[in-house]
Amino acid sequence: MxxxxxxxxxxxxxxxxxxxxxxxxxxxxxxxxxxxxxxxxxxxxxxxxxxxxxxxxxxxxxxxxxxxxxxxxxxxxxxxxxxxxxxxxxxxxxxxxxxxxxxxxxxxxxxxxxxxxxxxxxxxxxxxxxxxxxxxxxxxxxxxxxxxxxxxxxxxxxxxxxxxxxxxxxxxxxxxxxxxxxxVDPPRTDPDEATRALIFDSHYDAYRGVLTYVRVVDGELRPRQEIRLMATGFHNEIDQLQVVSPEPTSIDRLGPGEVGLLTAAIKEVDQARVGDTVTDHKNPAEKPLPGYREPTPMVFSGLYPVDSEDFPDLRDALDRLRLNDASFTYEPETSAALGFGFRCGFLGLLHMEIISERLDREYDIPLVTTAPNVRYEVALEQQPKGGADRAHDLAADGVIEVSNPAEMPPPHQITEIREPVVDAMVLTPSDFVGAVMQLCEHRRGEMLKMDYLSEERVELRYRLPLAEIVFDFFDRLKSQTRGYASLDYEPAGRQVADLVRVDVLLNGESVDAFSSIVHRDKAYDYGKAMVEKLKELIPRQMFDVPVQAAIGSKIIARETIKARRKDVLAKCYGGDVTRKRKLLERQKEGKKKMKAVGAVDIPQEAFVAALSVDRD
Incomplete structure (x- = not known):
């Protein structure tokens, strides 16, 4: 109709x-x-x-x-x-x-x-x-x-x-x-304008290609009409027009103000972008519709396949998810500990959790997810020369952006680090104002204002570092207010902070997957918690393994995973003590040699469990 x-x-x-x-x-x-x-x-x-x-x-x-x-x-x-x-x-x-x-x-x-x-x-x-x-x-x-x-x-x-x-x-x-x-007003349209429709969502279908959801603003769309996507230049005939009512139903026309979905044999996921304008290929519109502001990723994390052979499948799966979710970004990266993977940008921790679970369920790709981080601005004393890594190549004005702790330059090259901050709004019953203020101050928050909306409800506004709230702030807020408080936040620029990179060394070798950027006041607690956790998770080797947390060249915490020990004296029944000492010395020499050439085996479960270590 x-x-x-x-x-x-x-x-x-x-x-x-x-x-x-x-x-x-x-x-x-x-x-x-x-x-x-x-x-x-x-x-x-x-x-x-x-x-x-x-x-x-x-x-x-x-x-x-x-x-x-x-x-x-x-x-x-x-x-x-x-x-x-x-x-x-x-x-x-x-x-x-x-x-x-x-x-x-x-x-x-x-x-x-x-x-x-x-x-x-x-x-x-x-x-x-x-x-x-x-x-x-x-x-x-x-x-x-x-x-x-x-x-x-x-x-x-x-x-x-x-x-x-x-x-x-x-x-x-x-x-x-x-x-x-x-x-509600009816939709507005210009009868003299050429056909224009805005793409507001899309997803990939294995049989029909890209399914594009559009809202027609001017003109109309019909099956067999040749259309063009103005941003990408793709053009083809419309195969099928459908409306969701509530199951997809084929129709023969979409007029101004109507919402529907179209298929036009769009095979590449990049050809139909959210915010693009669909117009008639033979009689195109002069200018596109205003699209959407690009979403800014707030949280970054590495996604690595458990099996390195799944890397090409992971790339295809991320391509398809990116089509369906324009707020999700990714780029390839490598880790000495985890192999090939992707550094992904998310809007928040729940968004990250949903993407990881969808990859596991819909594409059957089990993943290791590194600890979430935010993007920092690092001002350098001088731009690194020669073989600087990928992040440092951006430092045209002496400032680089770092979203992976492994890319943080050495402390002696850094003049200051600027971290993203947010303006957070917390609505809470008045009984819990003290608990909320204590939590926000513990997370380095600065109070902006406090308003009583009524006798029972209070609105608190704080400026908080983004890194302090993306991890578990919401969970702690709920637990301290018995579930009654609610949180919303929006970006508020950057501020200078005293931050350091804490590295974890196994047998003297740095493991990049365990590196993290934390505030200097919390570095010792974080390092101590990390080495204690790894001591429990990494199985004993044939030699002693020191597990250390370090800031630059300074060790701030250490635990030792004791070696497995074979009883070499089991067959010595009595006899001269020098015989026993000779066997023990030989064993000691063997362990020393093994430690010099041996590699520590870190099971995948250790990565998963250690990367969820609680920052508090």
Missing amino acids: TYQIERIRNFAIIAHIDHGKSTLADRMLQLTDLVESRQFRDQYLDRMELERERGITIKAQAVRMPYTASDGQEYLLNLIDTPGHVDFSYEVSRALNGCEGAILLVDAAQGMQAQTIANLYLAIEAGLEVIPVLNKIDLPAARPEQIAVELGSLIGEDPDDVLAISAKTGDGVQEVLERIVER
């Missing part, structure tokens, strides 16, 4: 994690009769097995819903269900650029959280009509009147206009659909 542009509404659901976005989307699918009851399952739009297991949304999902409003008119609602975790805020910003309205969903028991406010600001920046909705009013702990007042004051709405629903039971969801039809 073809819809006039005045009858189309594009909207997204935004909220803090676990406030009921996917459940509300489920009820909307049922209310619009898109899914029969016998086919229905919870989290219907979460297609990934990983999403269903964890109960979270990782990828934004678009679905097309025909809806008959109370005025008897037929409308087309294009819904985008977005993730709630701070690591996937880039997915949310992309989704909002394809909409004219947003449902701001708030848990009536928990109230506003950090991501609620962050997502609201994203929607306001995108110029969307925001519809406030309270969810979970059926819970015994729900406080709908109180939360409605807080929410209304935040966005300038009358508390009586805030909708109260239960997505679980379906109570009030019909009113939400009516409010969307009333308040």
Whole structure:
């Protein structure tokens, strides 16, 4: 069925994690009769097995819903269900650029959280009509009147206009659909403009090539039409046009304001980039649509295949994941201890965990993941000459960027190190303000301000080093506030810090995979924890193995893995003591020679366990 542009509404659901976005989307699918009851399952739009297991949304999902409003008119609602975790805020910003309205969903028991406010600001920046909705009013702990007042004051709405629903039971969801039809504007289009459609997502299919999700802005798309991608120059005929309603369904036209997916025999993953503009090849548009800002990786980690023969497969798998996830970056690197792998950039620790697990599940590639690091700026006294490594070649002005601790120059070449910092917002009940302040100060935080949103809720703003929060800050925040606090953060530039590289030496040889950049005040604790952990994990050799932590040439911690010992005196029954001494001396000489030429065998499990050592 073809819809006039005045009858189309594009909207997204935004909220803090676990406030009921996917459940509300489920009820909307049922209310619009898109899914029969016998086919229905919870989290219907979460297609990934990983999403269903964890109960979270990782990828934004678009679905097309025909809806008959109370005025008897037929409308087309294009819904985008977005993730709630701070690591996937880039997915949310992309989704909002394809909409004219947003449902701001708030848990009536928990109230506003950090991501609620962050997502609201994203929607306001995108110029969307925001519809406030309270969810979970059926819970015994729900406080709908109180939360409605807080929410209304935040966005300038009358508390009586805030909708109260239960997505679980379906109570009030019909009113939400009516409010969307009333308040969200139809898409804007220029009838004189040539065909233009924005690519907002894509993924790879082994049989059909690249599947490209588009939002048509001007003109229309039809099967057999020859299209061109303006950024890459790729052109070909459209094989198939589909809409997700809620399963992919073929159609013969996509008009202005509509959302769908197309296939055009795009074989290379780099040819269909998120943010590119699709136009007609014979009558192309003069200028492309404004795309998306490039996401900036915040956390870097090395991914190495357990079996070195899997390296080409890992490269192919990363290529395909990169197509589906534009915020993920990677480049090849080598490690003396782990072999060939990739230095990958992620938006956060959960993002890193999801990528690693997807590689293991979807592509069957078991991995070793090195400890996460952030990207530092290092000012050098003088630019290294000659055989400088890859990172040092960037030092045209005496400043290099380092995301791998193994690339950090020697201490005597460094004048200063600048680390990335973030402005963090923590929302917490007033009872836990002391615990949160203590945690932030322990992580080298600087308080910016503290506001009481109400008698019970406090907003704390801190400037924190990114390296201190990506590792386990969120877990500790939750444990110290009994799960009630929430966190959001955004980049805030760089600052000078007293940082050092701690190396781990096995038998006098540095193992690059265990190197880490830490603050000088915490270097001893980190080094001591690392050598103690490795002493437990590395099996005994035929000779004593010293395990040392060092800053430059200074050893700060040491443990010794004692050698296996054969009882060479077992067959000596009595006799002269010189005979026993001669056997022991021979054994000692043998161990000394073995230590000089021997290599320490580090099992793969030791890498996995040691690289998860707790920094506290």
